[in-house]
Amino acid sequence: MTDTKLKTTDEIAWALVEQGFTIIPLGSPFEKITEFFLKQRCKGDEEKAQQQWPKNPLVSWKQYQDKEPTDDEIESWAQRWPYANYGIITGKNVVVVDADSKEAVEFMESGKVGRTPWKVKTAKGKHYYFQYDNSIEIHNSVNTTTKIDIRGEGGYVVAPGSVHHTGVVYEWEIDQTWPINSVHDLPYLSRDDITQIKAFNTEDKPVGNFGFSVQAYTPKKHDGSPVEEGGRNNAAASLAGQYITAGHDLKTVTQLVAQWNNGNPAPLPREEINTTVASVTLTHLRNNPEAAIPLEHEKPEPQQPTIEVQDEMPSHLYKVPGALGELVDYANDTAVKKQPALAVQTALALGSLICGRYYKTDQDNFASLYFLNVAKSGEGKEHGKKIIESVLETAGYGDLIAGSGYTSTGAVMSQALAHPNHITLIDEFGKYLESSHRKGNSHKEEAITQLIEVWGRCDGVLRPQTYSTMSVKKEDVERPQRVANPAITLFGMTTPGTFYQCLTPQLVRDGFLGRFLIMESDLPMQLSVKPDARPIPKSIIEWTRQVRTKLVGNLIPFKPSHEMPKQHVLFFDEKSLQLLDEFEAELNDKKQQLTDSELYVLLTRTREKAMRIALILSLSVDQANRVIHHSLTQWAIDYVRYLDFRLVDIVTRRVGGSDFETELKACIEVIRKAGKKGLSRRQMRDISVFSRLDPQKEKHIFNAIQGRGIAAFHPVMKTRGRPRLECWIHADFCTNN
Template sequence: METQASKLTDECAWELYDRGFTVIPLGSPFETPPPYFVNKRFDGNKEKAQQEWPKQARVPWAKFQKVTPSLEDMDYWTASYPRANWAIVTGTRVIVVDADSEEAVQFMESGTIGRTPWKVKTGKGKHFYYAVNPNVEIRNSVNAHSKIDIRGLGGYVVAPGSTHANGNRYEWEYDASWVIDSIDDLPCLSEEDLQAIQQFNGRNVLNKSSQVKTNSPKPNPEVTGNLGFNTADYQPKASGEAVSEGSRNQSAVSLTGQYIASGTDLRTIKQMLDTWNTGNSPPLDPSELNTCIASTILTHLRKHPHDVIPVQPAPPEPAKASNLSLPDSGGMPGHLYDIPGVLGEVVQFANQTARRKQPALAVQSALALGSVVCGRYYKTDKGNFSSLYFLNIAKSASGKEHCKDVVEQILEASGYGRLISGSGYTSSGALFSELLHEPNHISIIDEFGKYLEGSQHKMNPHKAEAITRLVEAWSKCGSSLYPPVYSTMGMSKQAAEEMRKRCIKHPALTLLALTTPGTFYGALSPELVKDGFLGRFIVMESQLKRQVSSDPGLIEVPENITKWVATIRENLAGNLTSHMPPENKPAQNILVFEEAALQRLKALDQEIIQKMDELEQYGIEVLLGRTREKAMRIALILALSVDPFAETITRQVTGWAIDYVRYHDYYMVDTVVNRVGGSSFETQLKECVHEIEKAKERGLTLYEIGRNPSFSKMRGKERKEILDDICSRGHARLIQVAKPTGGRPRMAYVHANFC
């Protein structure tokens, strides 16, 4: 325990130092306090001294209230005190509110005090981190009778990574919905916040010991060219509001700050805040909303005088040179968000019920629903069925899981919950057994990247077999799927004969897989590309950043959608029931492609052949081998979406299907070219180059590389080989990078585009 704690606290100290915090060493709960501390401070009471020693500064630290410790200081401290706790000095760059009880934490998180995305779980409560307010000087306020202490000028707090005397660790607790790059981007405590804390403490603690100093407010300057409207017209209100209403203002400020930090232009910010405000009950007055936006922008520009907030979206960056002449993959074309027919209503329902909206993933949800509902009982005159595999890639906590809820909710509400299968298949036998039970079903696989990763592990050949059988099942919609041959020795003649007869006529399997970019691209291997598995998926990678969640309330599935599901299932050829035994070939409704639709498909075929020829040099032409087939399957679904009694597939729905599949397949080709090599080493190398490029001019230090998922799965020797190869090929360089906030420079690997 001591060795682990020692290692972790040293690493945390350097990490905090690199992030701009002023840190000093404290005592340690893993050692006995020195005699001077026990005798002079606690009159020989060893038990009490042991409780306080982990919070005691073990170096003179007054000067570090004004200056940052040097590298030599840090080297000496980490070497001299290997098991130390660490503290963050407050007042110059950061203010910390210390809520030391459950009641105090509840108050801080109730909305009365401005929210902050950086918190630390302590031994008894939480620390809440804020940036220093240039208009309010806050000194250290610690009082035995206070429920909440303020750590400002002249104070420090125990840093995350340290260990409390009771054995609890101090741990970061981040709010992922905020985009925070540095300490300076944290929100500030206002005078109203300080007064509210005083009232909670039940005494005028701050006036006695904090010595709050407020600069006289300056009128807002008239700023127009950089903002798009005159901020002088929207003066911030001087008085506070009730919590129920104040939370709206606070949320508006929070959202504006996040969008500014992410580089969003003002016009888009205004549109997004207006849309958000319509869902409030009641909405903020437009003038009041503009006040929140204007004051947030002015605060940001005051703190970051060199920043420029664009009024309109920046034009797209020119595409990188490529031999493939692939279309821009920066965002899905607008018309692809509008699915023809009832499935368009499914998209609307998905967006209305989402806590974090993902419109592109909602389209995938609707198509997956159509795929499983149409099942094995509808086909085109060219032999195409509706079964499809979908893959949704989005960041964690960004709303990708909602597509699963939408499909399940609609099937359950329509009375077809039995079409929902489990989350993935542990072996080829499991897949076959599930198809025997229900030849037409949907499997929704969460954490699909980890599923792929498991399938490539040498100790788990069963998942690899399941992948092979999934590839086969995709192509068997129009024929039969047979199980592996097993020995019938020891079986009765009747049992052996039944086993030989087992087969699945027209298996109709729909997959809806969910994953994060990191786990998916980390598991994506050349083998999965070349064996055609990836090419059978329609892959959608969301480009949206994480969003603050909303509460849409309880919304029932629209009756029009459930009626459509029932009509499709009950209108089966020959008045069949909706469940057919797997060994029986079902009769099917056949829809005929119009001649104009076939001409569109022929043009697509010619285009795809040309693209495949270009991709042959990369060995990934197989990625486009199923593009035409996928478009024809979607066209079948869309024709039934427009008219459940349709007999033809029109040029219009075929054109939409072609545009949709072509966009996503080309995007995936572009991604694979940039991120997957011809071998496992090349794939790893490309993924690591991508991670370094994402860090832009800031680069990645060795410390950060060791914690990056793309690098951390390697051993130290492998990581060094990858980094050496990246540098030798000219993809990146190890250089000294100056910190934008000052302090010692960092040695970091920086991509060649930013050197």
């Protein structure tokens, strides 16, 4: 007790803010109880006051449900109450499950509720921290019998680092195996979890083989990602319902759900999958008497259409010239679900890394590029990451693989100082972007700013921001803090929904988006195939090693980052320069058309990207090349033109000049894609762009849609089956109804 009292708690407060929490000061065993609290709140009962004071807010705290306290306010709290406890506002970024008994803790850790890496030991149990899902209203609930409460909107919990009236300190219990940097990276407390908690509190028993009541279950659509124990049945039911609604026969639905189940850490028994599909099928038929679900289609499923039909990318771009073309073939042959367009990105990303820093053109272009692969969940977008890792590890260059993303500007600089030429492979890149723009996560936002700078510093020197050296050791101050020719390759993967949800005007204007080569797969959901299990071709490994060593002599694998390495220069032939000039003129015309909307920013790096790809291709064809042939420059121009013009079209349809216009465009695009059938308000509730709108903004959105004549509202929409209520149809299809 004495040691704890001697320590002021301002450091605890600032650490909580850094993690993304909204905090308020509370009393503590070491702060004097006020007369008002003792006499008015506790009726003079000193024992009661001592018990309740460490949880009592010292300020009028409800205002902080809607706003963050300023730095000055937090500073004043720290000075006024140096030994205060702190509380965390819930229902904003975080929701907390308070398990206040041994039985409650055992239930929370039984697997029936989703796991979280952030827990706090309390005097009687544990607090379990989850990210707040804005699509679900979660209010405070208290259960005095089972001692398991939920702290959501309008509530707060005592923060870790605080002291209970008994002297017990609330202590973090963090699972270090999870890559969690702030509250924005935590798993959500799902509707399924809440249902399980309510069942525990009311001692309800699970119904049937599902492990939950079908009648009471209104599932949030599952995206097909793997699920831990406790949420598998609900996810399986959601997927089965989606596949049935999409028109699949019962056999295919069962195969698709079983295929997803096999990817879970602990798969459900096959019998349980069959029971789940059967139960969802019966429920669907009860709710839709006119529907019919065939057991199996009479005709076999048609073969997957050719690439030209499914994807508008010119056919010649699926074949990368040279050794990297072999890598494309290998990636497709070894994939459970083939994604040819994403395989091209994979090959170019490997080339970007291997050629980075040590090769350049006579126009001072380097090979470093940023790539983003976009595909539906579970459709093979992660295969590229596996391929890159396997090639580098086999070739002996596994140390070129950095961590999955950067948490701050310092993280970018630290990794570049250690490895000036490296690759970062980022899963769920859309969520990484989204979290970087959230309030309270400025470090990730600054990391993105640093990555923007690095992209253009390949031919120069990267220097860190200036910090105070008062507390830094002399030898650290004298160590060179600069990186010559930084060469970072970024390879991200995300789903369309997550990616489009985080598109904002700021992301366009700051130039980060325009530095990427973004490839979205248009292929439909596929059934898995047995992949070729052959090893990586020796020619690819040999090419990787030769490019890194032969042409520039005996390369030092870890040449000091502040020293400029020996570089091999390749020259564009005259025809290449002519093609690039013509391409620049084409880009200028396109940018002129986009000046008013500021989307021209997306094309400011397009020519540079083509030149970097041409450099990679020349070395892919022959490690000894001295001249970049115009056929390779043409391939690079065609590739970048296709991707960047497509990106401009996507952003034009989805991003406006303000946050409201961006949300409006996202809603319009969803209605447009629904076609002549339109979208009912009930269907909209299951789509994220609508479900995350608050009632006031939703009203403004629909007023704008109707007022601008973008879509028409039908109170009752006649169909072959039941009439559909409150249906919106895009103006492009209104004449057909």
